[in-house]
Amino acid sequence: MQSLSRALTVLAELNREDRAYGVTELAVAVGLHKSTVHRILATFCEHGLADRVDDHRYTARDGLAALRTTHRRAGPEHALADLGDRLGRLVVLAKPLPKAAGMVLQVAAVAGGPRSAEPRAGGAVRNGEEGGLCPLPVRPGHAVSLHRSALGRAYLSALPLEEVAGAPDLLDALQRIRVTGFAHNARPVASLPRMVAVPVRSSDGSCAGALGAELIQPGSADEVRRVVSVLRSGV
Numbered sequence: 001m002q003s004l005s006r007a008l009t010v011l012a013e014l015n016r017e018d019r020a021y022g023v024t025e026l027a028v029a030v031g032l033h034k035s036t037v038h039r040i041l042a043t044f045c046e047h048g049l050a051d052r053v054d055d056h057r058y059t060a061r062d063g064l065a066a067l068r069t070t071h072r073r074a075g076p077e078h079a080l081a082d083l084g085d086r087l088g089r090l091v092v093l094a095k096p097l098p099k100a101a102g103m104v105l106q107v108a109a110v111a112g113g114p115r116s117a118e119p120r121a122g123g124a125v126r127n128g129e130e131g132g133l134c135p136l137p138v139r140p141g142h143a144v145s146l147h148r149s150a151l152g153r154a155y156l157s158a159l160p161l162e163e164v165a166g167a168p169d170l171l172d173a174l175q176r177i178r179v180t181g182f183a184h185n186a187r188p189v190a191s192l193p194r195m196v197a198v199p200v201r202s203s204d205g206s207c208a209g210a211l212g213a214e215l216i217q218p219g220s221a222d223e224v225r226r227v228v229s230v231l232r233s234g235v
Contacts, residue, residue, distance in 0.1 A: 006032060009086055010040045011060075014050060016233075020057040028229045030086055080211075084112020087213050087230055090193060093200070094144045094151045095209035105144040105152055107191075108209065142191045144210075149190070150197040151210040153183040158199035158207035182228045184215065196224050198231045 009030045014021055023041065027034040041058045044050035050058050084091040095108040146152035147170055156164050157177035164174065177183045184196040197212030211231050217223045 005085070006030075006036065007040050007043070010037055011044065011049065012082070013233075014041075014044075014058065015060045018060075020053045020059040022057050024056070026058075028226065029233050031226055031230055080109050080111040083211075083213070083230060087112060087227060089216060090138065090214040091231075092138060092151065092192065092195070092212050093209060094155065094212070095200075096155070105146055105155055105210070107138060107140050107142040107144060109140055110138050112213075138191050138193075144192070145189050148185065149192055150183040150185045150195040151192065151212045153177055153185075154197035154199050154212070155207060155210040157183065158201065181232075182224070184224060186215075196227050196231070198228060 010026060010032070013026055013029050023034055023038050026041075027037040030037070041050060041052075045052050045058070048061060050060055052058055080091055080093050089112055090110070091112045092107055093109040094105050097104045097106060144151050146156055147166065153170075153173060154177060157174045164171070166174075173183075182196055182198050184194075185192075186194055188194060192212075194215040195212040196215055197210045199207055200209040200211050202208040213227050213231055215223065215227070
C-alpha cells in the first residue's frame with residue numbers, strides 16, 4: 001500500500017494547480033526521490049492520468065480538474081491531514097485567540113505523528129533517536145509559547161514590527177526568521193516536540209497563525225529544507 005499512497009500523493013500534488021510541474025519540484029514537494037517520482041509520472045502517462053510536456057515537466061489531464069477544485073475547497077484541517085500524511089510526522093496548526101489582539105497563540109489542529117514512534121510510559125514516545133522523547137499528545141487548545149517555540153516565533157516574525165516587543169536576542173532571532181522564512185527549535189517546548197514552522201497568512205496578507213512539523217533529525221539541514229518546502233506548499 002505504500003506505493004499506492006506515494007502515487008496518490010504525487011497525483012494530488014500534480015493537480016494542485018493547472019500548470020506543468022517539473023520532476024524535481026514534485027519530488028521536493030512530496031518528499032520522495034526524483035527517480036521514484038519519475039517512475040510514478042511515467043505510469044500516470046501510460047494510463048492517461050498525466051501528459052508529458054517535455055523531458056522534465058508533466059501536467060495532469062484535463063479530466064482530473066475536479067481534484068484541483070476539491071483541493072482548493074478543502075478546509076485547513078483537511079490540508080493539515082494531507083501534510084501529516086506526506087511528511088509522516090506530527091503537524092500542528094496554531095492560531096491566535098480571537099479576543100487576544102493576536103498575542104496569545106494556541107493549537108488549533110493537529111495531524112499525523114512521529115515516524116517509528118514507540119509508546120513509552122507517561123504518555124511520551126521515542127521517535128527513533130537516542131534521547132528523543134516527545135511528550136504526546138498535542139491537543140487543540142494547548143497554549144503555544146510565543147517566544148520559545150518555533151510556532152510562536154514564526155508567528156511573531158510575520159507581525160508588523162511595531163506590534164512586537166521583546167529582548168534584543170528575541171528581536172534578532174525574529175529578524176533572522178524573516179530572512180529565512182522559517183523558525184525551528186532544537187528541543188521540545190511544553191507539549192510540542194522539536195519543530196520547524198512557517199507563518200500562515202490570510203487572504204489579505206496579515207498573519208493568521210503558524211504551521212509546524214516535527215523534526216525527526218535535529219540539526220539536519222537537509223531535513224529542515226525538505227520539511228519547510230512541504231509546509232510552504234500547504235499555506
